[in-house]
Amino acid sequence: xxxxxxxxxxxxxxxxxxxxxxxxxxxxxxxxxxxxxxxxxxxxxxxxxxxxxxxxxxxxxxxxxxxxxxxxxxxxxxxxxxxxxxxxxxxxxxxxxxxxxxxxxxxxxxxxx
Amino acid sequence: xxxxxxxxxxxxxxxxxxxxxxxxxxxxxxxxxxxxxxxxxxxxxxxxxxxxxxxxxxxxxxxxxxxxxxxxxxxxxxxxxxxxxxxxxxxxxxxxxxxxxxxxxxxxxxxxxxx
Numbered sequence: 001x002x003x004x005x006x007x008x009x010x011x012x013x014x015x016x017x018x019x020x021x022x023x024x025x026x027x028x029x030x031x032x033x034x035x036x037x038x039x040x041x042x043x044x045x046x047x048x049x050x051x052x053x054x055x056x057x058x059x060x061x062x063x064x065x066x067x068x069x070x071x072x073x074x075x076x077x078x079x080x081x082x083x084x085x086x087x088x089x090x091x092x093x094x095x096x097x098x099x100x101x102x103x104x105x106x107x108x109x110x111x112x113x
Numbered sequence: 114x115x116x117x118x119x120x121x122x123x124x125x126x127x128x129x130x131x132x133x134x135x136x137x138x139x140x141x142x143x144x145x146x147x148x149x150x151x152x153x154x155x156x157x158x159x160x161x162x163x164x165x166x167x168x169x170x171x172x173x174x175x176x177x178x179x180x181x182x183x184x185x186x187x188x189x190x191x192x193x194x195x196x197x198x199x200x201x202x203x204x205x206x207x208x209x210x211x212x213x214x215x216x217x218x219x220x221x222x223x224x225x226x227x228x
Binding site: 034041042043044045046049087101103104105106 | 117153154155156157158201203216217218219220221222
């Protein structure tokens, strides 16, 4: 089962910041938080990942709470092309599954003009 | 985008026929993965490879086999396709696979329909 909880859907106005929350209250100390997105059945696209510090790249920022039980993906200036399903994934780090990304249902983000 | 191609991109076949899907990478990554995605769901791991001729099972491996005879190619075979294997299949690659920070990059997918 997925180790994360995300809202099933969200709306955001074009040009505004989109803030996508993720709850991972059972995360272990050596587990990373990954974000991917999938645009209309295309292959999933890597966005960002982090362990405990906040991270930023050209696509997004990742804010992880101090207790690491939740995180927020921020798309600073959303465009219509950011409409997609966004997946928050905790990288399983168990002996028999340390190669897997455990995918949940994700958040359907709709950017509105 | 990572250099990953999948072929065919679309295939329709009949129950009981064998089917082989191909994943090709130009990144010289060690790890390769096959996932399936069903409507309204996230991806589920079928098999993965951690080197030439080295493969292991994932979460949903029943009815599937894989082979990797060279670094750049990872083949997924359905020996006798069933309607429950109708799905979209994604290939992924990663550099090491053994680090919590190892990132997987995905191909464009193959849409398989088994009638």
